[in-house]
Amino acid sequence: xxxxxxADVKKHFGSVEALRGVTFSVEPGEVVGLVGDNGAGKSTxxxxxxGVYTPDAGSIRFDGIQLNGKQPxxxxxxxxxxxxxxxxxxxxxxxxxxxxxxxxxTRRVLxxxxxxxxxxxxxxxxxVMIRKLGARVPSVQYIVGQLSGGQQQSVAIAxxxxxxxxxxxxxxxxxxxxxxxxxxxxELIRELKRENIAIVLISxxxxxxxxxxxxIVALRQGVVVADDPIAATSMNxxxxxxxxxx
Amino acid sequence: MTxxxxxxxxxxxxAGNGEATLSTETATRPSLAPSWWSRLAVRFESLVVLAxxxxxxxxxxxYFLSISNxxxxxxxxxxxxxxxxxxxFVIAAAGIDLSLGSVLGLSGVVGxxxxxxxxxxxxxxxxxxxxxxxxxxxxxxxxxxxxxxxxFIATLGMLGVARGLALVLTNGVPVYGLADPVVYLGQGxxxxxxxxxxxxxxxxxxxxxxxxxTRFGKYALVIGDNESAARxxxxxxxxxxxxxxxxxxxxxxxxxxxxxxxxxxxxxxxGLNYELTAITATILGGTNLFGGRATIIGTLIGALIMGVxxxxxxxxxxxSFYQQMAIGSVLILAVWLDQLNRRRRMR
Numbered sequence: 001x002x003x004x005x006x007a008d009v010k011k012h013f014g015s016v017e018a019l020r021g022v023t024f025s026v027e028p029g030e031v032v033g034l035v036g037d038n039g040a041g042k043s044t045x046x047x048x049x050x051g052v053y054t055p056d057a058g059s060i061r062f063d064g065i066q067l068n069g070k071q072p073x074x075x076x077x078x079x080x081x082x083x084x085x086x087x088x089x090x091x092x093x094x095x096x097x098x099x100x101x102x103x104x105x106t107r108r109v110l111x112x113x114x115x116x117x118x119x120x121x122x123x124x125x126x127x128v129m130i131r132k133l134g135a136r137v138p139s140v141q142y143i144v145g146q147l148s149g150g151q152q153q154s155v156a157i158a159x160x161x162x163x164x165x166x167x168x169x170x171x172x173x174x175x176x177x178x179x180x181x182x183x184x185x186x187e188l189i190r191e192l193k194r195e196n197i198a199i200v201l202i203s204x205x206x207x208x209x210x211x212x213x214x215x216i217v218a219l220r221q222g223v224v225v226a227d228d229p230i231a232a233t234s235m236n237x238x239x240x241x242x243x244x245x246x
Numbered sequence: 247m248t249x250x251x252x253x254x255x256x257x258x259x260x261a262g263n264g265e266a267t268l269s270t271e272t273a274t275r276p277s278l279a280p281s282w283w284s285r286l287a288v289r290f291e292s293l294v295v296l297a298x299x300x301x302x303x304x305x306x307x308x309y310f311l312s313i314s315n316x317x318x319x320x321x322x323x324x325x326x327x328x329x330x331x332x333x334x335f336v337i338a339a340a341g342i343d344l345s346l347g348s349v350l351g352l353s354g355v356v357g358x359x360x361x362x363x364x365x366x367x368x369x370x371x372x373x374x375x376x377x378x379x380x381x382x383x384x385x386x387x388x389x390x391x392x393x394x395x396x397x398f399i400a401t402l403g404m405l406g407v408a409r410g411l412a413l414v415l416t417n418g419v420p421v422y423g424l425a426d427p428v429v430y431l432g433q434g435x436x437x438x439x440x441x442x443x444x445x446x447x448x449x450x451x452x453x454x455x456x457x458x459x460t461r462f463g464k465y466a467l468v469i470g471d472n473e474s475a476a477r478x479x480x481x482x483x484x485x486x487x488x489x490x491x492x493x494x495x496x497x498x499x500x501x502x503x504x505x506x507x508x509x510x511x512x513x514x515x516x517g518l519n520y521e522l523t524a525i526t527a528t529i530l531g532g533t534n535l536f537g538g539r540a541t542i543i544g545t546l547i548g549a550l551i552m553g554v555x556x557x558x559x560x561x562x563x564x565x566s567f568y569q570q571m572a573i574g575s576v577l578i579l580a581v582w583l584d585q586l587n588r589r590r591r592m593r
Contacts, residue, residue, distance in 0.1 A: 052478055073480025088475035090468045092538040101468060102479030104461055116459040 001064060003028045003198050004049070004080075004167055009058035011041075011048055018044040020222035021058065026167065029196040031189060033209035036219035037242050042202050043085070045219065046169050050082045051075040063166065073102055079166035083173055087156040091145030095137055096126035098144050099159045129158045150181055157188070167198045174208050186212050206235055220244055291583070292530055292547045299551060303558040310561055317440060323553030324446035325350070325501045325508075325517075327546065329524035330531075331453045332497030334545045335490050337528055338457065340470040340537025341397045343494045345386060345404035346501075346524050350517035352408040353378040353502030358421040358512020361428065368425035375506075376499040382408055383495020387488030405521070412514035421512040432507025442504045449500060454542035466490055470537020519570070526577035527552045535581055552576070 002025035011019040018041050026032050036042050047053045049060055051072040060067040062078055070078075089098050097104075100122045106115040126140040135154030137147065144155055153173070160168050170189075174182040182205075189199055189212045203209050209216060216233060218226040218241040226233070226241040239245075304311040329346045336343045357375035360366045366374070382404060389400035434441040457463035465486050468476045477483045501520075506512045531548030533540040552573065559569050 050478065052474075071480065071482065072478055073482070076480050082478070084475075084478060086474075088472065088478045090471040090475055090538070092471045092534075093468060097464065097468075101475070102481055104464065106461065115461075116455075117461060117464060 005061045007059045009048060009055045009060060011044055011053060011056050017222055022224055024217050024224055024227055026198050026200060028198055029193055031193050031199045031213045033213035033216040034200055034202045035209060035216060035238060035242055040219040041222045042219055043171060046082060046171060050080060081160035081165040082169040083156050083160050085171040087152055089144050089152060089156060094141050094143055095155050096123045096140040098155050099126040099129060099162055129162050133158050149176060165197060169200045171202045174205055206238060218242055292532055296547055296551050299554050307561040319553045319557045320443040321440045323549050324442035325504050326520060326523050326527060326552060327446050327549035328449055328497050328501040329520055330527040330545045330549045331542060332494035333524045333528045334533055334540050334542060335466055336494045337533050338466045338470050338537060338540035339487060339490050344401040344521050345408055346498045347517035347520035348405045348408035349379050349382040349495055349498035350502040350505060350520060351514055352412040353499040354506040354516050355412040355416055355512040355514050357503060358424060358506050359415060361424050362421050368428050372503060375503040376496055379495040379499020380492050383492040387491030391484040391487050416514045418514060424510055428507050429510050432504060450542055450546055457542050467538055523552055523573055526573055529580045
C-alpha cells in the first residue's frame with residue numbers, strides 16, 4: 001500500500017477547472033518531484049492534500065486513511081507537513097510561536113481546567129529543533145519578521161520537521177535561495193529520505209528535481225501527463241511534458 | 247504528538263557543521279532580542295503620552311491631581327475601557343467592530359426592560375444584557391464569515407440596526423428604575439472604589455490573560471498576522487473569527503450593563519459614538535489596526551489616556567463639542583504616527 005494515494009481528484013474554482021482528475025501515489029521514503037508550468041495545478045493539488053482546499057471529486061488516502069473532508073489541523077496530525085512557497089509564517093510572532101503554530105502544548109493553571117500555552121516547553125523544544133537544523137537563528141524569541149529570508153525559511157522547515165512527519169511537501173523551497181543555500185536544502189531532502197520520510201518536491205528548477213528525486217510527476221492543465229522513474233526519463237522529456245510538446 | 251526534546255525526526259544534516267547552515271546571514275543587530283517591555287508589546291509612547299497628559303493637566307488645573315478625581319477618571323473610563331477590550335480582540339485578528347456603541351445601547355435597553363417592564367428577577371436582567379451583546383456579536387461574526395460581508399459593512403449595518411431596535415423597544419424614551427442590586431453595580435463603592443472600576447479592572451485582567459496566554463488569544467493574533475498561514479497550520483479561522491465577534495459583543499453587553507447601572511435607567515441613546523472612543527483607545531494602546539499585534543494592558547493605557555483627556559477638558563471647562571473633535575483628532579493622529587513608525591521600520 002502506498003503512503004499517499006491520490007485517485008481522480010478534481011477541483012474547480014468557478015468555471016476554472018484547476019484539477020481535472022489527478023491520479024498518482026507516493027511510497028514511504030520516496031522523493032517525488034512534481035513539475036508543471038504555472039497554472040498546471042501543482043499548488044492547488046498540494047493544498048487539496050493538506051486540507052486547505054476541499055476536492056470536488058476523487059479520493060485522497062494517506063496511510064490508508066481517507067483525507068477528504070478533514071481539516072488542515074487533522075491532516076497535519078496524521079503526519080503530512082507542507083513548507084509553503086510564501087513560508088506561511090506569522091511575521092509578528094516569535095520563532096518559537098511559529099514553530100509550534102497550531103499545535104501549542106498547553107498546561108493547566110494551578111490545577112484548574114483552564115489551560116494556557118506552555119511557553120517554557122515551546123521555547124525549549126523550538127530551540128532544540130533550531131539547533132538540530134544548524135540554523136543560525138540567534139534566539140527562538142526573535143520576531144520572525146526581523147529575520148533574513150534564509151532564516152525565515154529555516155523556521156518554516158523546523159516547523160515542518162518538529163512533529164515527526166511521514167510526508168513533507170515542499171513548494172518551491174529553493175526558488176528564493178542563494179546557490180549555497182540551495183545545496184543545503186537538497187542535502188536536507190536526501191537526509192529526510194534516509195530517515196524514510198517521503199517528500200513531494202514542487203520545483204521549477206529541473207536540475208534540483210533530477211538531483212534528489214526518485215520519480216517525476218508532470219502536471220499539465222490539471223492532469224498528470226507523465227509519471228516516470230528518474231532513470232527512465234530525461235530533462236528534455238520532462239520539459240516536453242511540461243510544455244505539452246510530447 | 248509532540249516530540250520529546252531528545253527525539254530526532256531526522257539526524258539532520260545541517261547540524262554540527264558550522265558552515266553548512268541554511269541561513270548564512272546572522273541577525274543584523276543584537277538589539278533584535280526583545281526587551282521585557284516589548285514582549286508585553288505595550289507601546290512605550292502611549293505611557294509617555296499618558297504621563298505628559300497627567301503632568302500638563304496637573305499644572306493647568308488644581309483639581310486634577312487627587313485620588314477622588316483619579317477614581318472619577320477610572321469610573322468615567324470603565325464603560326469605554328470595557329468596549330475597548332472588545333475592540334482589541336477583534337482588531338487583533340484584523341477585524342473591526344463599529345457596532346460597539348449601538349450594541350451597548352441595545353444590551354442596556356434589553357436588560358432594563360426585562361427588569362423594569364417584564365418584571366424578570368434582576369439576575370436574568372444582567373444575563374440578558376450579556377446575551378444580547380453576545381447575540382449581536384454572533385450575528386456580526388456570521389455575516390462576516392459565512393455571508394462574506396466585510397466586517398466594516400456588517401458591523402456598520404449592525405450599528406444602525408441595534409440602535410434602531412433599542413429605540414423601537416423603548417419608543418425612544420429611557421426606561422427608569424432598576425433593581426437595587428443592579429444599581430449597586432453602577433453606583434456602589436465597596437472599599438471606597440466604585441463598582442464599575444472594579445468590574446473594569448477585573449474584566450481587564452481576564453481579557454489580558456486570555457489574549458496573552460491562551461491559544462484563543464494567540465490564534466486571534468496569528469489570524470491578524472497571516473490569515474492563510476493560520477488556516478494552513480490548522481487554525482479554524484472562520485470559527486475563531488465568529489468567537490472574537492461574540493467576545494466583542496459580550497464586552498459591549500457588559501459595558502451596557504455598567505451604563506444602565508450607573509444611571510439607573512436604560513437609555514436607547516446610550517453609547518452613541520462610543521465605538522469611536524473605544525477604537526481610538528485601542529489604537530493608542532499600540533494595537534495594530536491591521537491585526538497581529540495587540541495587548542489588553544496597552545488598551546487599558548489607551549483608555550486611560552482618553553479618560554484623562556476628557557476629564558481634563560471637563561475640568562478646564564472645554565465645551566463637549568470640542569471634545570468630540572479632540573477624540574477624532576487623536577484617533578487620526580495615533581494611526582498616522584503608527585504609519586510613520588511602520589514606514590521607518592520598513593526602510
